[in-house]
Amino acid sequence: MSEATPNQSLFEQIGGEAAVNAAVDIFYRKVLADHRINRFFDNVDMEQQAAKQKAFLTMAFGGPNNYTGADMRNAHSRLVKMGLDDSHFDAVMEHLGGTLKELNVPDNLITQVASIAESTRNDVLGR
Amino acid sequence: MALTKILLDEHETVCHEGETVLEALLRDNVDIPFSCKQGACQSCMVRSLDVPPPAHAQKGLKDVLCKQNHFLACLCYPEQDMSITLGHQPEYFTEGTVIAKELLNPETVLLTIQCKDALDYYAGQFVNLKRADGLIRSYSISNSRRHAEKLTFHIRRLAGGKFSEWVHQELNIGDTIAVSDPQGLCYYLPDKMEQSLLLIGTGSGLAPLAGIIHEALEEGHSGPIHLYHGSRDVDGLYWIDEMRELADKYENFHYTPCVSRSDAPEGVAQGRANDIAMVNIPDLKGWRVYLCGHPDMVNQAKRMAYLNGASLQDIYSDAFHVASPTLD
Ligand SMILES: Cc1cc2nc3c(=O)[nH]c(=O)nc-3n(C[C@H](O)[C@H](O)[C@H](O)COP(=O)(O)OP(=O)(O)OC[C@H]3O[C@@H](n4cnc5c(N)ncnc54)[C@H](O)[C@@H]3O)c2cc1C
Ligand code: HEM
Ligand code: FES
Numbered sequence: 001m002s003e004a005t006p007n008q009s010l011f012e013q014i015g016g017e018a019a020v021n022a023a024v025d026i027f028y029r030k031v032l033a034d035h036r037i038n039r040f041f042d043n044v045d046m047e048q049q050a051a052k053q054k055a056f057l058t059m060a061f062g063g064p065n066n067y068t069g070a071d072m073r074n075a076h077s078r079l080v081k082m083g084l085d086d087s088h089f090d091a092v093m094e095h096l097g098g099t100l101k102e103l104n105v106p107d108n109l110i111t112q113v114a115s116i117a118e119s120t121r122n123d124v125l126g127r
Numbered sequence: 128m129a130l131t132k133i134l135l136d137e138h139e140t141v142c143h144e145g146e147t148v149l150e151a152l153l154r155d156n157v158d159i160p161f162s163c164k165q166g167a168c169q170s171c172m173v174r175s176l177d178v179p180p181p182a183h184a185q186k187g188l189k190d191v192l193c194k195q196n197h198f199l200a201c202l203c204y205p206e207q208d209m210s211i212t213l214g215h216q217p218e219y220f221t222e223g224t225v226i227a228k229e230l231l232n233p234e235t236v237l238l239t240i241q242c243k244d245a246l247d248y249y250a251g252q253f254v255n256l257k258r259a260d261g262l263i264r265s266y267s268i269s270n271s272r273r274h275a276e277k278l279t280f281h282i283r284r285l286a287g288g289k290f291s292e293w294v295h296q297e298l299n300i301g302d303t304i305a306v307s308d309p310q311g312l313c314y315y316l317p318d319k320m321e322q323s324l325l326l327i328g329t330g331s332g333l334a335p336l337a338g339i340i341h342e343a344l345e346e347g348h349s350g351p352i353h354l355y356h357g358s359r360d361v362d363g364l365y366w367i368d369e370m371r372e373l374a375d376k377y378e379n380f381h382y383t384p385c386v387s388r389s390d391a392p393e394g395v396a397q398g399r400a401n402d403i404a405m406v407n408i409p410d411l412k413g414w415r416v417y418l419c420g421h422p423d424m425v426n427q428a429k430r431m432a433y434l435n436g437a438s439l440q441d442i443y444s445d446a447f448h449v450a451s452p453t454l455d
Contacts, residue, residue, distance in 0.1 A: 016165075017165055017166055017187075021187060025438065025439075028433075029433065029434060032430060032433065032434060033434055046426075046429050046430065046433065046439065046442075047439065050439050051169050051170065054169070055170075058165065063165060064164055064165050
């Protein structure tokens with residue numbers, strides 16, 4: 001990881017698009033292998049899903065995206081009907097943190113990523 | 128260069144210096160999907176119909192997509208005028224004549240079609256066959272690129288299936304049929320010759336895999352090549368002897384026929400092809416995987432292969448989707 005300069009964005013500090021690419025593979029494998037949550041991914045095309053995981057991570061890394069809270073609600077409303085709740089959200093948070101640790105991202109950056117992801121909780125869970 | 132022109136479905140957009148194709152199209156109020164504008168999400172993927180896109184605009188795309196001139200609009204600073212499409216090109220058909228027809232097993236016919244124009248395809252791709260009344264279905268090419276004008280297909284008869292029943296019962300040697308340009312991303316490229324290959328097919332899903340295997344062996348692929356061909360019962364398998372002969376001839380080619388619903392005779396494995404393959408080869412890190420046939424098998428095997436270590440970039444598949452899920 002390159003030396004962080006004060007005016008670098010979180011996304012740049014983590015390593016930008018290259019970091020997203022490295023993280024997607026690790027993260028998606030963790031999610032699919034987790035019996036607590038993998039049923040939510042049963043009926044989605046894996047290629048498309050990998051692209052969506054990229055969108056997810058880009059957003060969580062504070063990268064450029066134009067998702068709104070309403071988009072997050074819509075994207076997950078089908079899952080909420082399937083029973084998506086806090087426990088599943090927590091599991092995803094766990095894998096997000098685990099992925100970044102594996103990539104040796106510094107703790108202070110992981111905390112920032114976690115708080116961005118956390119901020120979407122109510123929208124993702126449709127509350 | 129200051130200005131380039133982007134032609135999209137008869138609509139021309141001028142792209143200024145320092146502007147990406149995506150920015151130019153959005154400025155021109157063209158409705159194109161996008162999200163990150165960073166080359167990360169791939170939602171802005173489009174395809175060039177004429178010139179190859181600049182390499183920097185293809186970052187992160189599968190090599191098969193690159194070869195077909197797909198690129199990310201948000202990364203593309205065009206170097207020359209381009210004609211692009213958001214979806215697929217209008218289809219082009221050539222005339223084909225049936226020159227041979229024989230049964231591979233009680234439910235699958237081997238059809239050989241001589242095409243008027245040689246087709247440019249990669250082993251494993253499929254074409255759309257169009258009957259005179261316009262009925263269209265997709266079928267995978269089962270031969271390698273050696274005979275680009277003579278294509279073979281394995282067509283499985285589905286009870287009540289409009290196209291397949293017609294092929295089995297009415298289509299005769301000498302009849303003509305329209306053959307589309309080859310399509311699909313499930314194909315073999317002779318680039319990493321030492322890579323290990325796993326191929327799993329059910330039923331007529333052997334067709335594209337057979338093409339890929341012949342192509343790979345003819346090109347001198349040196350890595351191990353493992354084929355698992357499955358069906359409910361032995362009647363649904365075919366080319367058992369041919370594949371065994373191939374395995375005798377090439378040291379790096381391995382063949383396992385599998386039956387899932389009935390007792391397996393000597394030399395045939397008992398169980399579903401994808402289950403048996405994953406048990407035999409638990410670590411797929413670095414492997415290239417090809418999956419063809421029943422959509423349920425393809426989806427399950429995709430996930431299993433990925434969880435066993437194969438990278439998504441290295442998993443190629445064609446699910447033989449039919450109107451109702453009765454194919455296996
Ligand atoms: C990329 C790709 C590649 C393919 N490659 C091959 C290949 O190499 N070989 C191959 O054999 N197939 C292949 N297929 C499948 C092929 O394209 C056709 O879908 C298949 O042959 C069935 O077509 P059909 O017209 O005979 O059946 P359809 O008429 O489309 O019917 C499909 C099924 O629905 C049932 N059905 C139809 N109407 C009704 C009804 N009213 N009520 C109840 N059930 C009904 C039929 O009995 C049949 O089982 C491929 C598909 C794709 C997408
Ligand atoms: C931690 C906060 C989360 C964020 C920021 C987030 C973000 C996203 C984004 C950006 C998409 C793509 C939307 C699109 O463009 O279509 C998406 C889709 C999806 N997410 Fe999440 N997500 C979160 C939590 C979860 C959880 C907890 C689950 C389930 C356990 C989940 C499962 C899915 C699925 C299955 C899709 C695909 C939906 C579909 O294609 O139908 N997500 N998510
Ligand atoms: S908009 Fe995301 S890759 Fe282009």
